[in-house]
Amino acid sequence: MGELVLAAKITHVPSMYLSELPGPHQGCRQAAIEGHREISQRARQRGADTLVIFDVHWLVNAGYHVNCAPRFSGVYTSHELPHFIQGMSYDCPGNPELGELIAECARDKGLNARAHQVESLGLEYGTLVPNRYMNADQHFKVVSVSAWCDWHSLDNSRAFGRAVVEAI
Numbered sequence: 310m311g312e313l314v315l316a317a318k319i320t321h322v323p324s325m326y327l328s329e330l331p332g333p334h335q336g337c338r339q340a341a342i343e344g345h346r347e348i349s350q351r352a353r354q355r356g357a358d359t360l361v362i363f364d365v366h367w368l369v370n371a372g373y374h375v376n377c378a379p380r381f382s383g384v385y386t387s388h389e390l391p392h393f394i395q396g397m398s399y400d401c402p403g404n405p406e407l408g409e410l411i412a413e414c415a416r417d418k419g420l421n422a423r424a425h426q427v428e429s430l431g432l433e434y435g436t437l438v439p440n441r442y443m444n445a446d447q448h449f450k451v452v453s454v455s456a457w458c459d460w461h462s463l464d465n466s467r468a469f470g471r472a473v474v475e476a477i
Contacts (some may be wrong), residue, residue, distance in 0.1 A: 314355035323393035345442035363456035364435035372421035374455040377408020404450035414472035
């Protein structure tokens with residue numbers, strides 16, 4: 310498909326969204342927001358067309374799941390911190406082809422992996438917060454990967470990471 314042009318471990322704290330809103334926390338995470346915008350610029354300069362986000366707030370009980378609907382849109386309220394993220398709208402294109410290929414490459418490595426193109430399967434804030442600041446103009450397609458499973462072993466996660474790079 311292409312090549313991996315940038316990888317980053319980034320913050321996704323919900324207070325970034327709270328930082329936008331009027332009140333005592335306004336501006337408290339401006340440096341993090343600007344950092345996301347800088348990462349976005351670097352990705353654009355390198356020719357990236359898709360953000361693959363490993364979402365540690367998408368809880369799954371088994372296997373690796375890839376959310377790769379053609380489009381994601383909705384209004385999100387966090388079940389963890391509804392007083393921080395409430396009524397946050399989102400709309401961005403997905404990348405079904407890459408998401409399906411990621412799952413296929415993972416299965417080829419013997420992993421339990423599934424790709425989902427389910428319109429009603431929303432995104433979690435571990436994807437939505439970075440997407441909000443790195444992709445406000447919908448420049449990038451988005452693929453969200455479940456990264457919160459107590460049963461993922463380090464070896465399997467390493468193999469899944471290799472599958473992602475292979476798919477890209």
